[in-house]
Amino acid sequence: MTDTHDFAGLKALVTGGASGIGRATAELLAARGAQVAVLDLDPSSVDKPLLGYQADVSDATSVRQAVAAAVADLGGLDVLVNNAGIGAQGTVEDNDDAEWHRVLDVNVLGMVRTARAALPHLRESAHAAIVNTCSIAATAGLPQRALYSASKGAVLSLTLAMAADHVREGIRVNCVNPGTADTPWVGRLLDAAADPAAERAALEARQPTGRLVSAAEVAGAIAYLASPLSGATTGTALAVDGGMQGLRLRPAGQ
Template identity: 65%
Template structure:
C-alpha cells in the first residue's frame, strides 16, 4: 500500500487515542484518508483534541447507546461521510468461568462485543452511501487459542470473530466488506501496564515475548498495516476474513526438539 491509496476516503477509528487505534488512525491518514478518532480520551480537559493533527478527536463511550450514536454521527458529519469503520475499542478481562465475577463478564462483553454492535449500527447508514465501504473489527489470538485465566476475554473475542463473519454475510449485498485482524500480544502501553503490575515486570515481559515463535511482541504499526490493507480498496475482494498478525503463533510450532525428527531420507 502506498501513500495516497486512501485519498478521498474517510475513516472512523474507535479507541483511536492510543495504542493500536492511534497507530491505525495515523497510518490511515498517511495513506490519504481523513480520519476521526472516537475515544473516551479523544479530548483533553479543556475540550481540545488529544490526538495529533490531522486527526479529528470525538469523545464517545462505546458502552453507551446514546453516546455512541452521537459520536459516530458527529464524526461522519465532520468528515463529510464515512467509508471505513475500524472497531478497535476494547478492554481486557481476567478470570476463569469459576473465578471471573459476572459483573466483569458483562463489562467486557459490553465493550468488546456490544460496543462493536452499537458502533456498526450507528455507522451503517453512512457506510451504505459509500462506494468503498469497509469495516475492520479488532479480534485477538485468544479467539482461536486457549489462554489461561482469560475465559472472559477469549470468549468475547470469539464472539467478535463470529460477529465478523455474520456481518460479512449480512452486508455483502450492500457493498460493505467486513473483516477482522487477529493479533497476538502487542507491545502497547496497555500491555506494558499489565506487565508492570507483575511481581517481576522484566521477567514477565521476557516470558510474554519468549512464547512468540518469532521471539518478540507484535508492534502496533504491524497491526495497523494489516488493518489498513483490509480497510482499503486494494482488498476489494476480501470479506469475512480473519487476518492473523501473531508472529507465527497459530501456524508455526518451534517447540519440537529437532533431534526427535527422522534423518532425511536418501534419494
C-alpha cells in the same frame, strides 16, 4: 507503505483511536490519504490531521451522537475500524457476573453499537469496509484469559455474520487477530506483575518470532483489509501474531 495513497478521498472512523493499535491505525490511514476521525473515552491527545470525538462505546446514545458528529464533519464515511476494547484476566472462577457483563458490553456490544450507527452512512460509500479488532485469544486457548477469550470469540463470529449480512450491500467486513501486542494495556499488565521482566520474556517466548507484535504491524494489517485494493476480501480473519496460531516450532537448539 505510507508512500501510497490508496485511501485518498476516503473518510475513516477509528474507535479507541487515541492510543495503542487504534492510534497507530488512525495515523497510518491519514498518512495514506484518508480523513480520519477518532472516537475515544479521552480524545484529548488527538491532534491534527486527526479529528477527535469523545465517546463511550458502552453507551448507545454516546456512540450515536459521536458517529453523527464525526460523519458530519468528515462529509461521509467509507471505513469503520472497530478497535475499542478492554482486557480481563482469570479463569471462569475469577471474574464475577458484573465483570463478565462489563467486558462483553464493551468488547462485543461496543462494536455492535458503533456498526449500527455507521451502517447507514457506509451504505452510501463505493468503498465501504469495516475492520474489527479481534485477537489470537479467539482461536487459541490461552491461560488466565477466559472472559477476554470469550469476548473475542464472539467478535470473530460477529465478523463472519456481519460479512454475510452486508456483502450484497457492498460493505466488506473483516477482522485482525493480533498476538500479544506491545501496547499501553499490555504494559500495564507487565507493570503489575510480580516480575515484569520475566513476564515479558514469557509473553515474547510464546510467539515464534520471539517478540511482541507492534501496534504499527497490526495497523498495517487493518489498513490492508480496509483498503479499496482489497475489494475481494471479506469474511476474513487475518492473524498478526508472529506465527503463534499456525506454527509449531521445536524448542530452540533442537
